[in-house]
Amino acid sequence: MKWKSVMATFVLGTSLVSGGAVTHAEVGTDLEGKRDVSHFVKEELKVSKVMSEKGVKQFINKNKNKFNLDANQDLSLLKTEKDELGMTHYTFNRVVSNVPVANSKVVVHTDKNGNVTSINGEFHEDAPRNIKQQKQLNKKDALSLAWEHIEVSREDADKVQKSELGEDFNTLTENSDLVVFHEDGNYTLAYHVELQFAQPYPANWQMFINAENGEVLKAQNVVKHATGTGTGVLGDTKSVNTYYSNNTYYLYDTTKPMSGVIETFDNYNGGYSSLPGYYVTDSGNTFHAEWQKAAVDAHYYAGEVFDYYYDTFGRVSFDDQGATIRSTVHYGNNYNNAAWTGNQMIYGDGDGSTFTYLSGADDIVAHELTHAVTDRTAQLVYENQSGALNESFSDVFGYFVDSEDWLMGEDVYTPGQPGDALRSLSDPNAYGQPDHMSEYENLPNTEEGDWGGVHTNSGIPNKAAYYTINSLGITKAENIYYRALTVYLTPNSDFSDARAALEQSAQDLYGTTEVNAVSQAWDDVGVY
Template structure:
């Protein structure tokens, strides 16, 4: 298999908790092959749920409803009270204190302590106990992961010292013990994450059997997209820059964040050390042809930061003020852009299919929304959850660039007017379904677009189009942000997304808005 080819493409078209050792478990024959996420909304009898202990009592009183024992099957991760006064208690689903991979259970309460909804991945048929056996540690699991992807770790971890005294590591590694689940079976595994920018953009997610070392699943889930300065389209932009030793850098410290927005040029091409070299100018006027892609990457990264901060109070993609780093001129005629898990990479295009990909603000917004999703809902990049991952990025791309319903039109086929990569208003025009009766059941493989993440996203995109037309952009963007950051969980499918958006609309604007969301999804065949 060509390992580079498993990157999810925009054009075609994520630290765990360690615990006790567990091995493969036998599950009864009537267990669900893949449990669908649930969204339970009803009048629960328990009142005054205003603390962690009160939530425990709630679970005890409703044990038959959820088939969960709160002290054994759940572990509180956090509780947050939002601007509406609602509190959300987020739990990990655990087996013998080891978290089940890609699973959350969330209890939502109102200001009076009433439980308004409970949603997530309950795993009601998961085994209560499994035999404990672990043959190697998490550091060894990382070694297995490197062997599997066949990449030289030293090459991926090159360190570059910048002109202003900062060192840049291009590698991030994480390894933690989880319970991996697939086809009704639960197996102790190490979840290994390898993120790097060279020798190719990568955000590898691997699950390695903790007893045998077998790689149970692996995928490179890079979300690809496919002073003053002059941008790609010839427009002049004001830029926030940084002066040092009579040189100006595309280095923005003006945002209300802990980090910075910084932009680099990958002068050496695809295989040179990333992030590359700072884009500089002696006169603080970035007007050269070489600088155009960097001007747009820098400016639009700031625009997307401003959008999320001004609209939702979110401080960078992780809400913790993380650096937003971009590298332009990546590769040779590279017809894509990528969020690698720690930075953006933009190709120049081949001049025919694409021009400089940083020249489209909706593409920049699309990719940075993937980063927001990675730090909130953590939607698994496959099948319906993956299509939702893509769709939410498309929708927020529209919110940032709402002049039309098209995505990527500013840089796609520069010699052809009026076309684009996708359309929210007319997915069929770009070979996407816009109704469930056109849903494509594709295999969860590279050739199958990981279950159609870039294809079936047309259905939720069309639901968003109906929602925005009904409620307007101001209400719709708040509803979509709340659904993404409060209600969606890793395995959410289209039905879960409908419920999450309905509940978000109800929370924010009442029943009429919720009814509009319901109708929007009814229009695309989700009843």
């Protein structure tokens, strides 16, 4: 397959530091020549030891002319975290008139001695000091406009169902927060509205509504899908953790440390009926029926992914706070997809030709639950390069969970046709993806354009991950990737930022040899 020619290199723009030598990742421009808001800066600066929020703000203000930030006006502390290396990470919201700029963070990193090692995130150097618009809407108004825009009745989405264990489940989550919305150099006071529900269709709507006139500035249903390859549920016997109550065994796992539960439901092919559905049960604790196989795999692999993150990184569920992991199988009729809806997993049965039971692939489950991890950490915006990174990190951790081959979803794609897959980290071209910036697909940021090609251009960072893993091995590579995702990446990070984040993570954890391996991997895919 031939790839259309696109710009293959990124042009570095104005340095963040006047007269100073920025050692890595200066302000860049995107493929359309627009100035980025995301930066990753490393520079030797002689400052007093930084040991607190106050110290960080003093550091920034002493270098105000270099960062073009006023810490007292432009930054609001979100959290402070000290990691196992003794480094401290101060995460700030970028604010205008004390209102957070949407999808924007600034993170200052210090070593164990309080020396600033790097600062990265969305600086928004050109943002106004004040927002002059008058807020005419309140949160309730914004929510009403959001429901009206998507043409879904709140009552239809807000279904409460009593489970067989007597629990009530509400399938709707809705939030509305005042933010500053940024697009094409314009800053607008807006409400960020989130609508997550499972019916009448799986949805995770992310919407921005002008707080002055009610205009819908942006609306995306960012339910993240994954499809796989292979032969479906293989008939292998698994041990599953169950729960016994009233002479009945449930696929309900309470064994995970410091955690909620892992629970699995059956929707009986009711795509428009109430989710999460009904608990999968058996009177003899032997889940061997055909209709139970998809549930067994969903349940088992959810536990496997939990164990991977906990055993490898000490992470307790996808939110690191022990959140319940909920899965529903037999969703829809011949539904050729799986999805993380923002609060649970759903799995279709496939049509028997393109796919079989989609819960039957552990890398699909790992891919989707990694989207949940990303939602709670880097919060990579699901469009263009940040969206491609969102997809790529899910593929990469899908590989770490299932490292027998470089293929994604091979167990459930085209049953009866062994050897094919949905994607490949080692050979993205084989499945219609680019593996170098010279093949980058500059697609429109629309649903038809896959939000700027998030499932297409993810082949480039996937190939960089392949080179990195081959060079360093799985253990070092997974530690580097996890640290980059949870410490350094921010919502609008692009490929160049990802390279910088991975290099910095390699430096933090290991040293020069590993940094050079990461650098070479990204050189090999044309990201500099």
